[in-house]
Amino acid sequence: MSSGVHLTTEAAREIAQALEAVVVSLARIGSREVRPEWEDDPLRRYLGDGGAWLSLSRARSVLAEAMDRDLGETATEELVSGVEYWTGP
DSSP, X not given: OOOOOOOOHHHHHHHHHHHHHHHHHHHHHHTSXXXXXXXXXXXXXXXXXXXXXXXXXXXXXXXXXHHHHHHOTTHHHHHTTTOOOOOOO
16 A cells, blocks of 8 residues: 655745755764864764764655655755755854
């Protein structure tokens, strides 16, 4: 049995924007130089080395593929335009 989940375009936009902001911001944070005492921090490892970042990135891709398929190939790009990312201290 195959069933689907139906979202309004507005709901998909909210989800896409949230995922975009978190995934890109985590990538930016993870690319920064880290103090030596933070190298083994469990939260940093979970967020950056796999775990959360990979899961959120995959969720973003799954949603983007569905939106681009159903709304047009540039739908995701248009829906996430204007998202604010982490810019650092």
